[in-house]
Amino acid sequence: MSKIVDGEEYLETEEVMEELAASKKLFYTSIKPNLQAYRFEGKKKPWYRKRDVLALKAGKPLRKASIAITGMFGSWTAFARAQYGAExxxxxxxxxxxxxxAVERFHLPADQQFVKRSRLSRIDRTVICAWDTYYPVELVRDIIEPLKQGTVDHIVEYIREKHGLVVGRAKDIYSARMTTLDEQNLFQLPADEPVLILQRASYTxxxxxxxxxxxxxxxGNWFVHQHEYDVSIGQRTRTSLLTSEEVL
Incomplete structure (x- = not known):
């Protein structure tokens, strides 16, 4: 029995399996990881969006969400927490x-020591992002132990207050590739899947x-790179539009 929530139709597990004409084993090992589960009225029983199921049936790539990566100050983590309960x-x-x-792409020192903080973000028990942040040791030396204990979160603010250094410029490099075997295990993927790689150097x-x-x-199927900017191609100044009579 399907369910309509906010104008969207959802299917129970049995209906999904029937729609896909797949065995239970195939559903749980290959199809289910690619479908976003929804739970209504606080119940544990999952529902699946019908249009996502039909997209998979038609062999179309499925984007689970469009979490925009927009720049240095665009916090996708805040959006993911608010919209999807990301942890x-x-x-x-x-x-x-x-x-x-990183050393090659950003021309950074190869021998400099950094404090590396590794984290991951989950939505509905699914890992959507694994990220490492590197801070020069000389900027965070006094808080290494609190970092290990997980009692310090706002490191950029700490650096600003302690050293008077503020992020004022950033360089981003985006790339894409298939997952490694370790990443397939981390992201719980049934097969290799594209991932978006974002590397960002933040300076004064x-x-x-x-x-x-x-x-x-x-x-890859959770994120989209979004960038809005001014375009000047094809625009002409007033002078270039003047006729010979107007110039005279």
Whole structure:
């Protein structure tokens, strides 16, 4: 029996399996991980959006959500928490150097020591993002132990208050690739799936001091890169539009 919620039709598990004409084993191992589960009235029994089911049936790629990555100050985590109940958890804290690809792409020092904070974000028990943030050791030396205990969250604010350094410039590099075997296990994927890689170096406005470096692995069917900007191509000035008579 289907359910209509806010104008959207949802199906129970049995209806989904019937619609897809798939065995129970196929549903739970291959199809279910690609469908967003919805729970209504506080009940544990999941429902699935019918149009998502039909999209999978037609062999179309399914985007679970459109969480926009818009720039340095666009907080996708706040949106994900508000809209989807996303939860972020700390994985580890360690002192290390930057990844080799970060050093090459951003021309950063290969031997500088950083405090690396590794976290992941989940929605409905599904990992959608694994991210590492690197802070120069000299900027966060006094809070390494509190970081390990998970009692410090607003590190950028701490750096501003402690050292008077404010993020004023950032450089982003986006790329995409298929998941590694470790990532397939982390994201609980039945097969390899595209991921969006966002690497971001954040500096002071004069670009003389690196405040942090972020390395995010974002599950591709949850995120979209959104960028709005002015376009000047094809625009002409008033002078270029003047006739010969007007010039004279």
């Amino acid at each position: 972020t958890e700390l994985r580890s804290i360690e002192v290390t150097t930057l990844p080799e690809d 406005r004069d670009k003389q001091t690196l405040i942090l470096f972020s390395d995010m692995v974002l599950l």
